[in-house]
Amino acid sequence: MLSKPKTLxxxxxxxxxxxxxxxxxxxxxxxxxxxxxxxxxxxxEANTYMHVVNNTSDQKAVKMRFMEGVNSAVVLEFxxxxxxxxxxxxxxxxxxxxxxSVITNDATCTxxxxxxxNSPYDGTQTELESGAVLRSQPFVPYLFENDESxxxxxxxxxxxxxxxxxxxxxxxxxxxCKVVRDLWSSGAWASNTAxxxxxxxxxxxxxSLFIVPSLAYSMNVPVTxxxxxxxxxxxYHKSPGVLSPDxxxxxxxxxxxDLVLDYTSKTNGxxxxxxxxxxxxxxxxxxxxxxxxxxxxxxxxTFPTKKYFTNGTSASxxxxxxxxxxxADGDSCEPMSLIRRDRESNATSATSQFVPDAPDGxxxxxxxxxxVLAFNSKSALVTSTNKEVSYAFxxxxxxxxxxxxxxxxxxxxEIKGLPVLGFSGTRFVNxxxxxxxxxxxxxxxVTSGS
Numbered sequence: 001m002l003s004k005p006k007t008l009x010x011x012x013x014x015x016x017x018x019x020x021x022x023x024x025x026x027x028x029x030x031x032x033x034x035x036x037x038x039x040x041x042x043x044x045e046a047n048t049y050m051h052v053v054n055n056t057s058d059q060k061a062v063k064m065r066f067m068e069g070v071n072s073a074v075v076l077e078f079x080x081x082x083x084x085x086x087x088x089x090x091x092x093x094x095x096x097x098x099x100x101s102v103i104t105n106d107a108t109c110t111x112x113x114x115x116x117x118n119s120p121y122d123g124t125q126t127e128l129e130s131g132a133v134l135r136s137q138p139f140v141p142y143l144f145e146n147d148e149s150x151x152x153x154x155x156x157x158x159x160x161x162x163x164x165x166x167x168x169x170x171x172x173x174x175x176x177c178k179v180v181r182d183l184w185s186s187g188a189w190a191s192n193t194a195x196x197x198x199x200x201x202x203x204x205x206x207x208s209l210f211i212v213p214s215l216a217y218s219m220n221v222p223v224t225x226x227x228x229x230x231x232x233x234x235x236y237h238k239s240p241g242v243l244s245p246d247x248x249x250x251x252x253x254x255x256x257x258d259l260v261l262d263y264t265s266k267t268n269g270x271x272x273x274x275x276x277x278x279x280x281x282x283x284x285x286x287x288x289x290x291x292x293x294x295x296x297x298x299x300x301x302t303f304p305t306k307k308y309f310t311n312g313t314s315a316s317x318x319x320x321x322x323x324x325x326x327x328a329d330g331d332s333c334e335p336m337s338l339i340r341r342d343r344e345s346n347a348t349s350a351t352s353q354f355v356p357d358a359p360d361g362x363x364x365x366x367x368x369x370x371x372v373l374a375f376n377s378k379s380a381l382v383t384s385t386n387k388e389v390s391y392a393f394x395x396x397x398x399x400x401x402x403x404x405x406x407x408x409x410x411x412x413x414e415i416k417g418l419p420v421l422g423f424s425g426t427r428f429v430n431x432x433x434x435x436x437x438x439x440x441x442x443x444x445x446v447t448s449g450s
Contacts, residue, residue, distance in 0.1 A: 010442070025251060025276055026228045026254045026274060027226070027227055027228050028227075031205045032203075032225035032228075033164040033202045033226065034247070035225055037050060037206060037223050038221065038224070039069075039162060039210075039221055039300045042092055042156050043381075044371055045384040047093050047212075049091050050091075050160065050206065050207070050208045052080065052082070052088045053088075053204065054084065055205055055302050056085070056201070056303055058201060059083055059168040059172070060203075061081055061086065061164070063077060063078075063165055063240075065133070065162070066100075066158060068157070069159065069368055070144070070149065070368050070369060071311070071323050072163050073154075074243060075100075075139035075143070075241060076137065078112060079112075079239075080109070081111070081168065086108060088108040090102050091104065095120060095138050098139060099154075100134045100138070100139045100155045101137060102136045102139070103134065105132040108134070109180045110252075111239075112204075113120075113165040114135035116137065118357040121138040140155075140337065141292075141405055144181045144325060146240070155404060159304060160370075163198035163229075163245050163247075164230070166194075168196060169196035184239060193238060193239065196409055199233070199326050204225065205225055206219035209221055212382055214221045215382070215427070216434055219313075219438040222423055229250040231406075236249065237415065247304075247308070248308060250270040251270070251273065252266065256276055256415065259413070259447060260446040262277045263276075263409050268308055271308045271309075272407070276415045278420060279418075280399070280402070281402055281445065283301075283442050284443075284444075285397060285424040286426070286433060287391055288428065293428040293429060293430060296428070298381045298423075298424070300372055301366055301370075301371040302371070302420065303319075303369055303418060303420060307323070310322055313321055317407045318404040318415075318417070318418050320335075320405045335365055336364065336365065336418075337364055338400050340396065342393035342394075343385045348392055353362045373386065374386040374388055375391040376391050379427055381425050389401065402420075405417065414448045416445075416446040417446065421441075424438065427437075
């Protein structure tokens with residue numbers, strides 16, 4: 001049974017043992033050891049679907065973790081045991097508690113089992129006519145409920161990550177979930193988590209789909225894969241409920257545009273390396289607001305590593321402001337500037353504010369872990385926590401600029417920008433039909449050295 005006191009899943013004892021060899025540096029790839037999902041949303045009855053795909057003949061142990069969108073507080077995590085070429089699908093939907101639940105009828109083994117009691121946020125299990133079991137597990141507010149904004153509704157929007165914990169030997173049949181769970185409750189993994197599990201080997205990919213059933217449209221959500229993340233000779237296989245492994249447990253080097261960044265001397269070197277992969281001095285993307293087709297465009301701007309730099313007594317580069325959840329205005333805001341252009345490259349004259357010349361408009365800052373910028377007040381993603389952005393044209397593009405920079409690496413090389421993931425999401429209407437599409441942000445990474 002799941003219990004409330006600061007646990008997000010069944011907690012079991014862990015140990016660390018050595019395993020196989022991993023890559024020397026992190027890098028972006030089509031498949032990897034880490035998957036980053038920039039957004040999920042169930043606001044206003046929207047749904048989000050996510051798939052985790054094992055593209056190898058190995059059995060995989062992975063950690064699946066969901067984080068709310070204000071400060072990336074973990075709202076649910078569990079272990080998933082993927083068979084060779086396995087696909088694990090989940091859906092996210094609003095629940096009766098006013099938050100989000102993860103739902104699946106897939107037979108892939110999870111530990112703990114989804115649909116488990118966790119009072120007062122109990123899961124459910126329903127047997128379908130096909131014989132499959134539909135499992136639903138609510139997200140929980142335990143890690144942010146003492147914040148000024150500690151309502152369960154914070155779980156309605158957020159982001160997710162999947163971290164490979166290792167390759168499971170074929171002496172363990174991960175398709176037999178009773179065997180897997182017994183290994184945790186009373187078997188070998190209860191005392192030695194590395195038994196029959198070697199280091200992460202990569203080969204994971206992800207996909208995601210955002211759907212608004214009431215408006216009958218959907219759009220793809222791009223997923224980022226990071227390979228080479230795992231350290232050599234390290235056991236990453238951990239029990240659920242311990243918030244480990246996380247993004248600061250990997251190697252401290254990253255390959256960016258054929259340049260290797262080395263943060264080995266830094267205490268947060270691994271998450272700096274991941275941040276270097278995602279850092280952008282500016283992002284550019286499309287905007288459509290044409291009246292003739294009732295077009296609406298949102299930008300999703302997600303900082304997946306932000307909490308590692310802002311959750312303390314002082315912020316550290318590349319971020320500049322501490323998150324203080326005990327204060328109503330304790331959001332960790334970052335200054336950014338926005339330039340808007342039409343399709344012929346004509347730009348607005350005021351570029352330093354999101355809503356120029358509007359005294360009641362939003363500031364030129366982006367404050368949350370997951371941000372939705374709604375152009376001209378209409379949200380293609382039907383979010384109710386978006387920031388409004390004025391746009392004087394019917395269609396064109398915009399550029400979001402950052403002035404922040406990562407600390408210099410051990411070779412005195414500096415990456416300029418903030419670690420950003422996201423996309424432009426557009427909806428338009430054609431008669432009785434509604435359509436949506438997404439475009440991944442185009443980023444510019446700038447390095448300098450001396």
